[in-house]
Amino acid sequence: xxxxxxxxxxxxxxxxxxxxxxxxxxxxxxxxxxxxxxxxxxxxxxxxxxxxxxxxxxxxxxxxxxxxxxxxxxxxxxxxxxxxxxxxxxxxxxxxxxxxxxxxxxxxxxxxxxxxxxxxxxxxxxxxxxxxxxxxxxxxxxxxxxxxxxxxxxxxxxxxxxxxxxxxxxxxxxxxxxxxxxxxxxxxxxxxxxxxxxxxxxxxxxxxxxxxxxxxxxxxxxxxxxxxxxxxxxxxxxxxxxxxxxxxxxxxxxxxxxxxxxxxxxxxxxxxxxxxxxxxxxxxxxxxxxxxxxxxxxxxxxxxxxxxxxxxxxxxxxxxxxxxxxxxxxxxxxxxxxxxxxxxxxxxxxxxxxxxxxxxxxxxxxxxxxxxxxxxxxxxxxxxxxxxxxxxxxxxxxxxxxxxxxxxxxxxxxxxxxxxxxxxxxxxxxxxxxxxxxxxxxxxxxxxxxxxxxxxxxxxxxxxxxxxxxxxxxxxxxxxxxxxxxxxxxxxxxxxxxxxxxxxxxxxxxx
Ligand code: UN1
Numbered sequence: 001x002x003x004x005x006x007x008x009x010x011x012x013x014x015x016x017x018x019x020x021x022x023x024x025x026x027x028x029x030x031x032x033x034x035x036x037x038x039x040x041x042x043x044x045x046x047x048x049x050x051x052x053x054x055x056x057x058x059x060x061x062x063x064x065x066x067x068x069x070x071x072x073x074x075x076x077x078x079x080x081x082x083x084x085x086x087x088x089x090x091x092x093x094x095x096x097x098x099x100x101x102x103x104x105x106x107x108x109x110x111x112x113x114x115x116x117x118x119x120x121x122x123x124x125x126x127x128x129x130x131x132x133x134x135x136x137x138x139x140x141x142x143x144x145x146x147x148x149x150x151x152x153x154x155x156x157x158x159x160x161x162x163x164x165x166x167x168x169x170x171x172x173x174x175x176x177x178x179x180x181x182x183x184x185x186x187x188x189x190x191x192x193x194x195x196x197x198x199x200x201x202x203x204x205x206x207x208x209x210x211x212x213x214x215x216x217x218x219x220x221x222x223x224x225x226x227x228x229x230x231x232x233x234x235x236x237x238x239x240x241x242x243x244x245x246x247x248x249x250x251x252x253x254x255x256x257x258x259x260x261x262x263x264x265x266x267x268x269x270x271x272x273x274x275x276x277x278x279x280x281x282x283x284x285x286x287x288x289x290x291x292x293x294x295x296x297x298x299x300x301x302x303x304x305x306x307x308x309x310x311x312x313x314x315x316x317x318x319x320x321x322x323x324x325x326x327x328x329x330x331x332x333x334x335x336x337x338x339x340x341x342x343x344x345x346x347x348x349x350x351x352x353x354x355x356x357x358x359x360x361x362x363x364x365x366x367x368x369x370x371x372x373x374x375x376x377x378x379x380x381x382x383x384x385x386x387x388x389x390x391x392x393x394x395x396x397x398x399x400x401x402x403x404x405x406x407x408x409x410x411x412x413x414x415x416x417x418x419x420x421x422x423x424x425x426x427x428x429x430x431x432x433x434x435x436x437x438x439x440x441x442x443x444x445x446x447x448x449x450x451x452x453x454x455x456x457x458x459x460x461x462x463x464x465x466x467x468x469x470x471x472x473x474x475x476x477x478x479x480x481x482x483x484x485x486x487x488x489x490x491x492x493x494x495x496x497x498x499x500x501x502x503x504x505x506x507x508x509x510x511x
Contacts, residue, residue: 019051020200022059022220025066026213031221032058039196042109042340043330043379049107052196055221057229060188063217064235067159067186070214075156075184083133083182088209090126093119093202100170100201102332108166108195109339109379110294111331121171122178122202124463125480129178132485136183145508147499154489156184157261158237161230163190163223163251165242166342167297167402169198172479175463176240177202179484181215188217188236190226194342223247234258238488240479241265242299244400245426245472252475263477263487265468267400268299268428270458271421273443275414276310278433282455284319286433290457291406292326292338292384297346299473300429300451302458304390304397305408306417312410316388319408320365323384328371330379341380341403350382350403357396362387362407392420400426414439422448427470429458450478 019036021028031053041047053059074082093100097119104115140151162176173189180187191199196218203216219226227247231239231254238261241251245266255262272290274283290302307315329336341347347370354368367385382404390397390407397407411417414434421430431453432443440454450469451461461467466478477487497503 020053020196020220022053022055022063023200023203023216023218024059024063025070025217026207029062031055037193037221039107039194041106042342043332043381045378045380047106049103050197052193052220054225055219056225059219059221060226060229060233063188063219064159064230064233066214066217067188068235070212071156071158071186074181074186074212074215077184079133079136079182079184082184083130085206085210086126086133086178086182087130089205089211090123090130092205092208093123093126096201096205097123100198103201104169104195104198105331105339107197108169108342109331110297111336111339112334114294115331118168118171118198121168121463122174125171125174125178128464128481129182129484132179132482133182136485136489138491143495145497145499145503145505147497148503149496149498150493152491152493154183154485155492157488157490158185159235160185160187160238160240160488161190161233161236162187163227163230163239163241163243164192164199166192166194167294167299169195170202172242173199173202175467175479175484177206177216180488181206181211183485183488185238185488186215188219188230190219190221190230193220193222196220227251228254231255231260232258236260238262240487248474261487262475263479264475265299265479266473267426268301268469268473269303269398269400269424269426270300270429270449271304271306271431271447272302272457273411273414273417273421273432274305274307274311274315275417275432275434275436275439276308277435278311279435279455280311280315280318283433284315284322286431286457287319287406288322288326290431290459292323292404293459295338295341296404296406297342297402298459300459300461301402302431303401303406304421305406306411306420307408308413308417309410316365316408320386320388323386323406324366326384328381328383329375338384338404341382344380346403347380347382350385350401350405353396353399353401353403353405354385357387357390357394357405357407360391360394360396361389362391362394362396363389367404392423398424414442418443418446422446425472428473429453429461429469431456431458450474
């Protein structure tokens with residue numbers, strides 16, 4: 001076993017088990033209880049990817065105290081200088097991209113092409129936010145009084161807490177950490193217990209790029225023992241969670257008690273509409289990528305495909321035929337198209353929805369089984385699964401599965417499709433395939449979701465645009481782009497009176 005320190009090279013051989021401590025105030029420290037947990041490969045659970053600290057409130061307290069101390073200095077570092085560190089981290093991540101992708105495939109199962117994409121998304125976020133360090137614009141505006149100057153400036157908030165998911169373990173950590181530090185905040189992050197390594201890899205790049213100690217602290221562990229105390233902590237002034245709507249409700253409630261800024265990115269049940277005039281080849285390709293990419297484990301996954309009756313039979317037949325041919329396996333094999341579920345619990349949830357769909361009367365056209373023979377025997381694999389004849393109100397059409405289970409729903413036309421698409425508790429992503437520009441624009445306006453794609457599936461967001469959704473998908477904030485800068489700054493309005501006399505706003509005016 002090798003114990004990680006900052007001096008350790010970015011990667012060790014795949015066969016070595018690495019022990020990771022918490023990263024607090026620039027030091028690697030054990031959890032106060034001394035307990036640890038294992039991060040295992042979901043494609044081959046015999047492999048321990050790393051051993052991580054099972055932390056508790058005392059560790060959170062130490063990390064928040066470190067972040068609070070670091071804030072006193074970091075907030076005074078000019079934003080362009082802070083941003084230069086983030087820029088350098090991007091260049092380091094480029095050098096380490098292949099290794100980090102490999103680490104990520106081993107810890108969470110998605111195929112290498114996708115884990116490279118995940119690291120790339122962190123690189124993109126680093127370049128974007130590095131640029132923001134030289135903008136951070138605020139308005140100047142005329143005062144209503146003479147000889148008085150008015151402006152609004154962005155200020156950092158203080159210590160920010162982040163709770164991140166396992167499906168985009170580096171990308172989503174980067175969406176939160178990078179704008180936060182460019183804005184002058186300091187951070188305590190609790191990565192998902194299934195994928196802490198990818199967050200360490202991201203933070204290591206920032207530290208190697210020159211990030212001062214205490215600016216980012218990592219505390220690993222579980223929701224109740226680490227996430228809750230982080231959300232509750234009085235010195236944490238902002239909390240950002242990506243997770244399920246159920247957890248979002250809890251974290252949002254806790255955050256409200258101490259009036260924290262709170263950004264919630266939660267569930268989705270994303271519709272892809274296919275109209276009669278669609279390019280079917282393209283729609284089938286897109287629906288496969290959106291439905292089974294990342295094993296369906298994206299909040300933006302294309303989990304409902306709403307198809308107009310004129311092309312319904314052909315779409316279903318060809319889609320199912322292609323789904324059957326998807327190669328499932330260990331994502332380290334470049335020919336594999338779909339990896340395992342993240343863990344046993346998720347696999348059980350996925351399989352339970354197969355039973356739910358069957359019992360509701362939907363038609364199971366392919367899949368539905370666990371794969372556990374031969375090469376699959378040590379992993380959490382499942383067949384790509386497609387239901388047709390799904391009615392819009394069935395549970396498999398309404399509830400987020402977070403697995404490779406796609407529901408195909410027939411519809412009469414655009415209006416009907418949009419009604420079905422919107423009649424759901426979530427509103428993250430949405431898409432429509434049509435060649436009719438009028439219909440495309442109507443859908444852009446009427447789909448009740450934070451993201452709409454035209455002639456592309458529901459996945460594939462880029463980091464410089466707002467990411468987030470409506471209804472139970474969140475609480476109105478957006479990650480990505482300027483939305484994140486808005487979240488991680490506090491506006492301060494500044495009035496400079498150079499008249500040398502008391503001027504009374506709203507009162508000193510000609511009547
Ligand atoms: C997620 O769906 O959980 O838009 C995040 C995408 C990725 C991010 C997805 N860039 O598909």
